[in-house]
Amino acid sequence: xxxxxxxxxxxxxxxxxxxxxxxxxxxxxxxxxxxxxxxxxxxxxxxxxxxxxxxxxxxxxxxxxxxxxxxxxxxxxxxxxxxxxxxxxxxxxxxxxxxxxxxxxxxxxxxxxxxxxxxxxxxxxxxxxxxxxxxxxxxxxxxxxxxxxxxxxxxxxxxxxxxxxxxxxxxxxxxxxxxxxxxxxxxxxxxxxxxxxxxxxxxxxxxxxxxxxxxxxxxxxxxx
Amino acid sequence: xxxxxxxxxxxxxxxxxxxxxxxxxxxxxxxxxxxxxxxxxxxxxxxxxxxxxxxxxxxxxxxxxxxxxxxxxxxxxxxxxxxxxxxxxxxxxxxxxxxxxxxxxxxxxxxxxxxxxxxxxxxxxxxxxxxxxxxxxxxxxxxxxxxxxxxxxxxxxxxxxxxxxxxxxxxxxxxxxxxxxxxxxxxxxxxxxxxxxxxxxxxxxxxxxxxxxxxxxxxxxxxxxxxxxxxxxxxxxxxxxxxxxxxxxxxxxxxxxxxxxxxxxxxxxxxxxxxxxxxxxxxxxxxxxxxxxxxxxxxxxxxxxxx
Numbered sequence: 001x002x003x004x005x006x007x008x009x010x011x012x013x014x015x016x017x018x019x020x021x022x023x024x025x026x027x028x029x030x031x032x033x034x035x036x037x038x039x040x041x042x043x044x045x046x047x048x049x050x051x052x053x054x055x056x057x058x059x060x061x062x063x064x065x066x067x068x069x070x071x072x073x074x075x076x077x078x079x080x081x082x083x084x085x086x087x088x089x090x091x092x093x094x095x096x097x098x099x100x101x102x103x104x105x106x107x108x109x110x111x112x113x114x115x116x117x118x119x120x121x122x123x124x125x126x127x128x129x130x131x132x133x134x135x136x137x138x139x140x141x142x143x144x145x146x147x148x149x150x151x152x153x154x155x156x157x158x159x160x161x162x163x164x165x166x167x168x169x170x171x172x173x174x175x176x177x178x179x180x181x182x183x184x185x186x187x188x189x190x191x192x193x194x195x196x197x198x199x200x201x202x203x204x205x206x207x208x209x210x211x212x213x214x215x216x217x218x219x220x221x222x223x224x
Numbered sequence: 225x226x227x228x229x230x231x232x233x234x235x236x237x238x239x240x241x242x243x244x245x246x247x248x249x250x251x252x253x254x255x256x257x258x259x260x261x262x263x264x265x266x267x268x269x270x271x272x273x274x275x276x277x278x279x280x281x282x283x284x285x286x287x288x289x290x291x292x293x294x295x296x297x298x299x300x301x302x303x304x305x306x307x308x309x310x311x312x313x314x315x316x317x318x319x320x321x322x323x324x325x326x327x328x329x330x331x332x333x334x335x336x337x338x339x340x341x342x343x344x345x346x347x348x349x350x351x352x353x354x355x356x357x358x359x360x361x362x363x364x365x366x367x368x369x370x371x372x373x374x375x376x377x378x379x380x381x382x383x384x385x386x387x388x389x390x391x392x393x394x395x396x397x398x399x400x401x402x403x404x405x406x407x408x409x410x411x412x413x414x415x416x417x418x419x420x421x422x423x424x425x426x427x428x429x430x431x432x433x434x435x436x437x438x439x440x441x442x443x444x445x446x447x448x449x450x451x452x453x454x455x456x457x458x459x460x461x462x463x464x465x466x467x468x469x470x471x472x473x474x475x476x477x478x479x480x481x482x483x484x485x486x487x488x489x490x491x492x493x494x495x496x497x498x499x500x501x502x503x504x505x506x507x508x509x510x511x512x513x514x515x516x517x518x519x520x521x522x523x524x525x526x527x528x529x530x531x
Binding site for chain 2: 076096153154155156157158159160161162163164165167170171177180184190192196199200201202204
């Protein structure tokens with residue numbers, strides 16, 4: 001899922017500085033799952049903001065509410081009226097959610113409270129590892145289920161480079177070399193032929209905004 | 225001949241090649257390039273011009289290559305995949321050939337995190353093997369990566385790097401084979417210190433018939449001091465410096481460490497001259513260009529052939 005992390009408090013304080021009635025909207029989807037922007041984090045951030053304002057001798061109205069997801073319009077429905085009572089919105093969703101919220105309420109300034117980090121997996125509670133860059137052309141089939149685009153620092157398609165150091169990446173002795181892992185896994189599966197062939201250049205698809213239309217809905221969205 | 229490269233002529237005539245290296249300045253100082261070039265001229269067959277090595281901004285390698293060419297020295301234009309996408313790469317390739325440059329070395333490039341702009345966006349649009357095959361396509365088919373025709377294709381002699389010492393060792397030969405298949409004409413290896421491993425790597429390359437398809441130039445970098453040897457051993461990714469090299473440099477008094485480093489390098493060069501499958505030596509005397517005349521003399525590779 002999408003992994004995100006809260007912005008530093010001073011950055012959030014800076015974005016709401018000019019407003020006195022602030023509505024902080026959480027997201028019950030990925031942001032909640034990765035403990036960055038669910039109901040609990042909305043409450044925690046609001047408490048922090050209130051305490052900070054108090055220490056500065058300021059007063060603002062700050063309320064919070066968490067909707068099921070901010071990446072689907074139907075979940076905004078209940079907000080239409082209440083949002084009008086505020087002069088700015090904070091979103092604790094990923095970048096997609098923030099944008100969709102801003103699209104729904106185009107007259108309201110919307111500020112992100114999170115930085116969107118990655119598509120990743122849960123290594124443990126509160127510990128997430130990036131695994132996918134959404135390149136749009138999955139190559140995991142020939143790389144033993146290890147993504148060279150995400151996990152190789154140089155996104156090599158014909159690795160490993162000459163910088164591998166005792167199985168680690170040249171950028172850090174803490175980071176495993178993705179291509180070393182690809183090699184070991186394919187060797188164990190007796191599939192080294194998969195990487196013996198030269199992989200031609202990637203036809204990058206993620207250089208323009210992409211629209212996804214599922215095949216079964218093609219008819220429905222076809223331009224007449 | 226695939227190109228007008230002097231290196232190609234030397235290698236095809238079976239002459240043991242001896243190439244050097246020059247790092248462009250951190251500024252627009254042409255004089256420093258000319259000074260370094262003067263030490264290299266006549267002592268090596270070709271000079272590699274590095275491309276923002278260690279991801280630190282320097283004068284562009286194509287510009288420095290032209291300056292070196294104007295000094296009457298054959299440059300080997302290095303190109304890394306870190307800083308350019310496929311458009312910029314192809315246009316630079318056309319540009320250097322238009323200026324009379326005949327050699328290119330295709331590299332992945334050190335990651336930007338090492339350098340002076342660690343938060344730069346790394347391009348890595350294509351990788352080094354794909355770059356080799358792109359240059360070959362441009363040269364041999366006269367076509368861009370897109371398939372469009374090139375008016376006057378760039379006839380470059382195509383080089384690639386190989387690191388016999390990086391993991392996984394068994395895969396390094398396969399990777400060499402992939403680079404040859406992609407179109408590499410010559411290989412310059414990582415600096416060799418572990419001669420045992422180098423012998424083993426070359427032996428396998430011979431057995432696999434790879435040394436018949438490509439010219440391998442063994443990388444040699446003399447140690448200037450014990451500090452450098454220790455740094456190379458512990459800090460440089462993909463570098464394999466055995467303890468016996470450290471002990472040898474350590475075993476002489478401080479003032480004689482550089483001399484010992486030169487001795488080690490000369491012994492290596494002597495062995496490479498005899499080593500089946502090695503077609504030459506690439507001398508990387510990093511910020512030690514003024515020592516190249518002495519090194520070439522003592523390595524008994526002079527005079528360099530006029531071809």
